[in-house]
Amino acid sequence: MNDFSNAIAVAWELVIGLDADLVEIVVLSLEISLSAVFIATLVALPLGAAVAVFRFPGRGACIVLLNALMGLPPVAVGLLIYLLLSRAGPLGEHGLLYTPAAMVIAQAVLVVPIIAALAQQVLSELYGEYEEQLRSLGVSSARAIPTLLWDGRFSLLIAVLAGFGRASAEVGAVIIVGGNINHLTRVMTTTIALETSKGNLAMALGLGLILVLIVVLVNALTVVVRSGASRLQGR
């Protein structure tokens, strides 16, 4: 118990004192997760919107697949990206394995289905409301997409935040493709796993505190977004 109290005290000092190693890990983690979510959003929102708006053969299967991929096992994604990026893999020549770029790719792959599936649900509902009026105004399905993305932006932002939550808390994929190399690819989750196994609970707890804080902030942000939507859009 005493060890645990000491660990918390040291962790607190690390956080309050802005320990250089800790700050480096936190900054790298945020850079990687934000980049991954940014890239995933660029792919997932138009994808989700297209599935919501267009009627095509296999659309139902496409929705089932998107929803199923939301639960992609991170280690399986990590392994797949590892095989693609390893020297013998099809993208091996780019030398991306064990770099932050590889971690961004892995997190983006994990996050795309989450944002796309949530976006598809949000935009299908919105298009159900809008479709007749938009058609009446002469708006084509393709042209309806930017309208839906704009009018559904608050709900979509919540989908993006959910993606960020997944990316920042993920450990399995980034440890495989990043290698957890000190000062290069060590992020919060992989450091927590490593330091815990080494018995260095202070650093693990310090990072854990920050990770929990980020999750709380993301959730607080969703509440703010919902309240903003209610005020600006009257719903």
Place this chain on the structure above:
Amino acid sequence: MNDHLDRIDVAQRIWPEPDILPLEVVGLGFEAGGRHLLSGVRLRFEAGVRTFVIGPNGAGKSLLLRLCHGLLEPSAGTIVWNGNPGAQHRRRQGMVFQHPMLLRRTVLGNVTYALKVHGIRGRANRERAFEMLHETGLEALARSPARVLSGGEQRRLALARAWSLEPRVLFLDEPTASLDPAGTVAVEDIMLRISESGTKLVVASHDLAQVRRLADEVVFLHQGRLLEQSPKGRFFAAPVSAEGKAFIEGRLSW
């Protein structure tokens, strides 16, 4: 009658391009789930007259408007705009639904969006939008979210949005359903001004008092069939069909 001719004159000044009226409906039918919801409807909508489509629930009034507007494909028959089969003229005809669908935007944003879709941008867009909000008494609510408006205000906004595009023909589906008397008067006043601006109104309605106040011509439907198309005075004084007479007397159910 001079009133009708005035509306035609206004329309010819506003729309110098070839008119899309008259609208002819020939042998129109619509089937869904094995049921004939509309059969063999044949009628002609002329410019300059306010046409009210009436009939009991389930008669096919809203369906007829949606088919004419081009939102649904008929199972049989054709819709011909000024002798041009197949043309929809989506940009020159509009529709306001019974439950107006307002975008999750401000009151002003709902009108500017419609104008933008029709290629009207920048200053002209905003000026036209504010003009329409002024015309419909919604100027003070321009920055409010459209979805917090009252039922009557939402109807007026839907009319403002449709009117802003200066449609040659405007289909209105139960425009005053479930409104209080003041809301009904406000909407009817806007309908009259839209009509006076030269837009042909085709209105589905249950409200016989409203039909007596506003209609020039009545189209009577019953169980998906057209039973009468006649001037208002003649329809109310001497309906041709027994169903029309029963409907006027409040004895006809669906």
